[in-house]
Amino acid sequence: MSGELQDKVIIVTGAASGIGLASAKRIAAAGAKLIASDISEDAGHSLVKDIRDQGGEATFVRADIGVEADVARLVDATVATYGRLDGAFNNAGIVQCGKPLHELTTDEWDRALRIDLTGVFWCIKYEVLAMLKTGGGAIVNTASSLGQVAIANASEYVAAKHGVMGLTRAAAADYGALGVRVNAILPGIIETPVIESLSQNEQFAAFLVKLRDRHPIGRFGQPAEIGEAATWLLSPAASFVNGATVPVDGGYLAI
Numbered sequence: 001m002s003g004e005l006q007d008k009v010i011i012v013t014g015a016a017s018g019i020g021l022a023s024a025k026r027i028a029a030a031g032a033k034l035i036a037s038d039i040s041e042d043a044g045h046s047l048v049k050d051i052r053d054q055g056g057e058a059t060f061v062r063a064d065i066g067v068e069a070d071v072a073r074l075v076d077a078t079v080a081t082y083g084r085l086d087g088a089f090n091n092a093g094i095v096q097c098g099k100p101l102h103e104l105t106t107d108e109w110d111r112a113l114r115i116d117l118t119g120v121f122w123c124i125k126y127e128v129l130a131m132l133k134t135g136g137g138a139i140v141n142t143a144s145s146l147g148q149v150a151i152a153n154a155s156e157y158v159a160a161k162h163g164v165m166g167l168t169r170a171a172a173a174d175y176g177a178l179g180v181r182v183n184a185i186l187p188g189i190i191e192t193p194v195i196e197s198l199s200q201n202e203q204f205a206a207f208l209v210k211l212r213d214r215h216p217i218g219r220f221g222q223p224a225e226i227g228e229a230a231t232w233l234l235s236p237a238a239s240f241v242n243g244a245t246v247p248v249d250g251g252y253l254a255i
């Protein structure tokens with residue numbers, strides 16, 4: 001395999017499903033040495049087998065991004081396996097929503113923030129430490145349209161994703177001059193297993209119908225469409241893109 005990420009060592013978190021799965025395949029097809037990471041081991045191993053069967057290079061490392069020691073171990077394992085770290089797509093997350101703010105417990109709030117925001121902080125921290133040893137790299141975080149605007153009954157998710165936007169810009173300011181670019185992608189609604197399972201709820205299904213009209217392109221997105229944007233942002237073709245928060249949302253944020 002050869003392509004725009006030839007021989008780059010790249011971590012993808014949340015690689016076992018949805019956006020992460022499609023992106024991991026695209027990144028490996030672009031020639032990267034992929035470290036696929038997730039809490040879901042069977043699906044992670046099966047992704048790695050598929051990539052290797054097609055002539056690509058990939059390794060699975062289990063890591064819960066809500067546990068700092070796991071994130072540190074993920075980066076250590078990457079450097080131990082491939083000798084360096086060039087890029088990371090910090091994509092793992094949970095879509096926790098469904099309650100108005102006053103009904104949220106502190107435990108629910110903490111869980112959402114720990115995985116969707118603090119997990120991204122730990123990823124950036126340990127990735128940057130590794131990248132600085134070899135001259136730099138590129139980091140892409142998955143935020144959301146809800147990193148820029150809100151919907152009802154999702155305050156913990158909206159707050160976490162707004163945080164990912166701020167963290168992306170702050171990290172871009174800290175490390176741009178040191179050769180590490182940090183950007184974020186803001187997906188609109190993407191047809192992934194998490195959206196499929198939320199749709200089992202009648203209220204959410206009705207809400208999704210309304211949300212479709214909010215996507216001017218007239219449909220929801222596919223995971224591979226986020227994979228294209230992630231691959232570009234990770235690649236040298238995006239060499240002057242730093243601190244950008246890029247909507248890939250069919251126009252959701254445009255109207």
Ligand SMILES: NC(=O)c1ccc[n+]([C@@H]2O[C@H](COP(=O)([O-])OP(=O)(O)OC[C@H]3O[C@@H](n4cnc5c(N)ncnc54)[C@H](O)[C@@H]3O)[C@@H](O)[C@H]2O)c1
Nearest residue numbers: 014016017018019039064065092093144187189190192194
């Ligand atoms: N699907 C959408 O419409 C949409 C829209 C905007 C943003 N996003 C964001 O995109 C990212 C991926 O979502 P998706 O739709 O592909 O969901 P998904 O549920 O299909 O995939 C998420 C993956 O992350 C993994 N994961 C969950 N918690 C983890 C943890 N603590 N540590 C490591 N891995 C963990 C899951 O096992 C799963 O494989 C998330 O950050 C989500 O917030 C999704």
